[in-house]
């Protein structure tokens with residue numbers, strides 16, 4: 338059977354970073370505004386006053402200290418609290434396309450591939466900015482790739498599911514060299530007025546090149562030893578945004594058209610699923626958890642990652658085994674595990690094994706076991 342490799346990766350980091358302190362300051366200004374505007378109802382007991390957010394809570398509950406965003410000003414304006422992202426003309430490259438291209442170009446360079454050699458483009462992410470034409474086809478056109486492209490969405494697990502789809506296409510002969518791109522403008526689907534979640538996400542784009550081993554030119558490639566995927570329906574992470582919203586004017590702009598979650602339940606239900614998928618995958622591949630030199634896990638919550646790694650290893654992981662990027666990037670949805678892979682894989686030696694894992698809404702879990710070539 339043809340061996341399939343990840344031959345290069347790329348990362349686009351937006352120009353602006355927002356610290357917890359800045360985000361909390363805006364949130365608390367909004368709380369003051371809201372409470373003073375509704376002071377009568379609050380005083381009469383018909384409305385609950387909003388409570389302040391705090392940097393201490395955010396760091397303790399999530400491990401997040403800052404996040405990158407495409408627009409800082411709009412998010413930090415207490416009267417607005419959403420990024421300012423002007424619409425573009427149809428003739429211009431769209432925003433997801435633009436950041437996806439930036440990450441893809443880096444991945445191509447690392448893989449020593451030209452765009453013309455790509456014959457499959459998959460855009461795999463949580464939030465696609467339009468229904469059609471596919472962002473992937475726009476990127477295919479912009480870069481000058483051949484073959485075909487399509488968009489897919491498995492929420493936070495999109496990247497690993499996309500890598501699996503690309504590997505399957507190459508194995509079956511429908512493609513030779515694929516780009517899997519994860520552009521995430523999470524700041525546009527986050528409710529910055531929601532105390533429980535206003536700190537969770539950040540913007541970024543990642544990309545990987547997936548190709549057959551024969552003919553690979555990269556000197557930093559990883560062989561895909563195996564993939565495993567699992568989904569189980571849950572409403573605990575949900576976003577009701579979609580084209581049907583337009584047909585119900587009364588609720589078109591309500592908060593359920595943005596990200597919402599029951600964080601505690603997600604923690605309780607998703608962690609056992611993640612642990613069991615990875616455990617079964619390792620067993621199937623006749624590997625011990627300790628055979629894995631690096632765990633590039635989805636970056637949503639520090640405690641969650643430490644817990645998952647400890648459960649697998651039977652001890653606390655060290656920093657080398659479990660790189661963390663969520664402290665400065667926050668949760669970047671599908672891109673999180675790929676950021677960790679991109680930033681923390683160059684030091685591995687030939688034969689070293691690593692495990693990429695994503696998890697999130699759906700529920701969905703993806704596991705990809707890699708070996709440095």
Ligand code: COA
Nearest residue numbers: 389390391394398399493532533600601603604637638697
């Ligand atoms: N500032 C200060 N306090 C806050 C707060 C904020 N921004 N948000 C919530 N709190 C308070 C709550 O009101 C609650 O107070 P109480 O104990 O008096 O009721 C307390 O802090 C604990 O809230 P809780 O929501 O239970 O916190 P948590 O420890 O579960 O942490 C998350 C919240 C979201 C960070 C955590 O649940 C999480 O990361 N879950 C998994 C998320 C995940 O992986 N999602 C996948 C998305 S892709």
